[in-house]
Amino acid sequence: MTRTGRRPGDSSVTKAEILDAARLTFAEMGYESATLRRIAATAGVDVALIAHYFGNKESLFVAAHDLPINPSDIAGVLDGVSEGEVGEMITRFSLAMLAADDSPAISLMRAASTNSSAAAMLREFIDRTLIDPIAEMLDVADGRERAALVASHLLGVLFARHIVGVRELATASIDELVDAIGPTIQRYLTEPAWSASAN
Amino acid sequence: MTRTGRRPGDSSVTKAEILDAARLTFAEMGYESATLRRIAATAGVDVALIAHYFGNKESLFVAAHDLPINPSDIAGVLDGVSEGEVGEMITRFSLAMLAADDSPAISLMRAASTNSSAAAMLREFIDRTLIDPIAEMLDVADGRERAALVASHLLGVLFARHIVGVRELATASIDELVDAIGPTIQRYLTEPAWSASAN
DNA sequence: CCCATAATTCATCGCATGTTGAATTATAGC
DNA sequence: GCTATAATTCAACATGCGATGAATTATGGG
Numbered sequence: 304m305t306r307t308g309r310r311p312g313d314s315s316v317t318k319a320e321i322l323d324a325a326r327l328t329f330a331e332m333g334y335e336s337a338t339l340r341r342i343a344a345t346a347g348v349d350v351a352l353i354a355h356y357f358g359n360k361e362s363l364f365v366a367a368h369d370l371p372i373n374p375s376d377i378a379g380v381l382d383g384v385s386e387g388e389v390g391e392m393i394t395r396f397s398l399a400m401l402a403a404d405d406s407p408a409i410s411l412m413r414a415a416s417t418n419s420s421a422a423a424m425l426r427e428f429i430d431r432t433l434i435d436p437i438a439e440m441l442d443v444a445d446g447r448e449r450a451a452l453v454a455s456h457l458l459g460v461l462f463a464r465h466i467v468g469v470r471e472l473a474t475a476s477i478d479e480l481v482d483a484i485g486p487t488i489q490r491y492l493t494e495p496a497w498s499a500s501a502n
Numbered sequence: 503m504t505r506t507g508r509r510p511g512d513s514s515v516t517k518a519e520i521l522d523a524a525r526l527t528f529a530e531m532g533y534e535s536a537t538l539r540r541i542a543a544t545a546g547v548d549v550a551l552i553a554h555y556f557g558n559k560e561s562l563f564v565a566a567h568d569l570p571i572n573p574s575d576i577a578g579v580l581d582g583v584s585e586g587e588v589g590e591m592i593t594r595f596s597l598a599m600l601a602a603d604d605s606p607a608i609s610l611m612r613a614a615s616t617n618s619s620a621a622a623m624l625r626e627f628i629d630r631t632l633i634d635p636i637a638e639m640l641d642v643a644d645g646r647e648r649a650a651l652v653a654s655h656l657l658g659v660l661f662a663r664h665i666v667g668v669r670e671l672a673t674a675s676i677d678e679l680v681d682a683i684g685p686t687i688q689r690y691l692t693e694p695a696w697s698a699s700a701n
Numbered sequence: 702c703c704c705a706t707a708a709t710t711c712a713t714c715g716c717a718t719g720t721t722g723a724a725t726t727a728t729a730g731c
Numbered sequence: 732g733c734t735a736t737a738a739t740t741c742a743a744c745a746t747g748c749g750a751t752g753a754a755t756t757a758t759g760g761g
Contacts, residue, residue, distance in 0.1 A: 309708040309757040317708080333616030335534045339749065349710050354750065356708095415666055416615035417532030426666050434670070451662070451670035452682060458666075459658015463650070467614055467625050467657075471633070471650035483651055487686055508727040508738040516738080538719065548740050553720065555738095707758075714751075721744075728737075 318356055321346045323405070325367040330410035334364060334418045361420065368407045368424060378436045390489025391481055393437070397457040398477045402465055409465055412458070429454050441492060452491045460484060517555055520545045522604070524566040529609035533563060533617045563613070567606045567623060577635045589688025590680055592636070596656040597676045601664055608664055611657070628653050640691060651690045659683060 310317075324346035328337040339360055343350040357363040380396045381389060401408035411428055414421035433454045438446035460480065464472040472480070509516075523545035527536040538559055542549040556562040579595045580588060600607035610627055613620035632653045637645035659679065663671040671679070 307710040307755045309755080333532075333534075335532075336616050338747080340747085350749085351711080351751085352709060360749065412661075413615040416612040417535050422666055426668060429662075429666065429668060434668075448670050448674075448682070451668055454668065455658040455662040455671060456655045456686075457658070458662055459654040459656070462611075462661055463628075463654040463657055467621055467628065469625060469628060469633075469650055469653065471647050472654060475647075483647070487655075487689070490686070490689075506725045506740040508725080508740095510727065514738070537717080539717085549719085550721085550741080551739060557720095559719065703761085705758105705760090707756105709754100709756080711754075712752095715749100717748080718746085719744105720746105722742090724739100724741075726737105726739080728735105730735085731733085 317346070317348060317352070321348060321353055321356060321363075322367050325363050326407060326410060327405045329364060329367060329414060330405050330407075332413070333416070334414035334421055339363075364414070364421070365424070368411060368428075377432060378440075381436065381440055386493065387489070389440070390487070390492055391485035393453065394457065394485045394488050395477065395481050397461065398480055401457075402461055409461065412462060412466065429458070433457070437492070449491050453488050456484070456488065456491070516545070516547060516551070520547060520552055520555060520562075521566050524562050525606060525609060526604045528563060528566060528613060529604050529606070531612070532615070533613035533620055538562075560619070563620070564623070567610060567627075576631060577639075580635065580639055585692065586688070588639070589686070589691055590684035592652065593656065593684045593687050594676065594680050596660065597679055600656075601660055608660065611661060611665065628657070632656070636691070648690050652687050655683070655687065655690070 321342070324342050325337075328342045328345055331337070339353055340350050342363075343353055346353075353363060357366055377393070377396060380392055384392050400406075403409075408428070411421060411425040415425040416422075434447055434450040437450035437453060441449060443449075460472060463469040464480075475483075520541070523541045524536075527541045527544055530536070538552055539549050541562075542552055545552075552562060556565055576592070576595060579591055583591050599605070602608075607627070610620060610624040614624040615621075633646055633649040636649035636652060640648060642648075659671060662668040663679075674682075
């Protein structure tokens with residue numbers, strides 16, 4: 304029975320535990336349904352400690368989604384891959400890396416649906432993590448439009464598979480999905496221009 | 503200043519107005535953020551009237567999403583379209599019909615992110631409105647898997663365009679998007695088998 | 702060994718929510 | 732025209748929320 308006052312023993316990993324609990328809880332239930340009390344309970348901590356460290360709920364959310372995937376991850380994945388395999392690689396990366404249970408991507412998708420500042424965060428995340436590096440790699444005039452189409456499909460697969468639970472996608476293995484979707488992504492990237500694409 | 507008691511005048515369109523307000527509000531803000539009081543205010547009605555008609559919030563949500571798109575809509579769209587134009591037609595249908603501001607599809611997507619019974623409703627909606635009719639039309643062994651891939655991409659475009667607001671997709675016209683995405687959808691539908699697809 | 706400071710909990714506040722029950726007024730069938 | 736019933740609002744509730752301020756205990760630098 305922990306009582307009041309500072310805990311004995313080692314240093315403070317507590318802050319990181321709160322962030323982990325926040326990521327997990329936000330990813331499971333979305334922004335408004337994830338209560339500070341529940342996050343605190345998951346972290347084994349009083350709710351006031353969260354306020355002490357992070358001020359308010361929104362700041363906690365931002366802090367929990369700040370670091371964990373750095374935008375150069377995908378650039379690293381793409382580096383040294385032959386041009387014909389890029390679609391497959393991006394697809395595999397998205398299905399594996401972005402879809403872990405406490406992944407900030409899924410968490411952001413959940414939160415973005417009901418919270419406009421989370422939507423802004425997800426928008427920026429998509430830009431930095433997917434569209435920017437892909438467009439830079441492509442280095443063609445309509446690169447950002449192509450990358451946005453890629454992102455939309457990958458988002459849709461994550462959404463259908465992990466949030467909605469569409470059976471045909473939820474039960475498929477990553478390899479099967481990569482086989483099915485990779486070539487489509489590849490075409491969006493390297494197929495000759497399909498029409499006059501505006502903006 | 504409307505006071506207590508039954509309103510004078512005509513019959514009761516009030517119930518339908520509540521449903522409209524509910525659809526609109528749920529679509530704008532998601533399940534938990536849409537409060538009964540706000541829905542009531544939008545409908546110009548006291549909150550207790552909602553309880554009187556629909557019992558509780560969840561029943562209201564279900565009622566608001568029950569009828570409004572019937573699953574034969576897409577079948578009608580597909581009927582009499584040449585096989586090569588099906589992808590374009592489905593894409594256009596999704597971008598136009600499913601994405602209106604008070605569309606139950608967007609509303610369900612928002613709610614599904616944070617509410618598991620809404621996710622179940624969306625799952626069923628996708629099955630009935632997209633996967634079932636498409637698979638039936640295709641009439642091939644892996645028809646449901648193909649249809650699920652189609653649905654995932656279309657969902658992703660709606661999500662990126664209307665919920666996240668990815669710029670490249672949000673600013674594009676429907677025609678431009680149909681030009682870009684239609685051929686991809688078409689390939690998912692009619693391209694020869696890509697590999698051994700399981701389940 | 703002190704003492705400033707950090708880490709932590711407790712108690713509580715104000716507020717918004719979903720829900721309930723009673724009161725009031727109009728409609729419609731007899 | 733009376734009366735049962737439907738439509739509607741008002742008032743209030745219990746609950747759970749995010750937030751705040753004070754209290755308590757350990758740590759670590761001088």
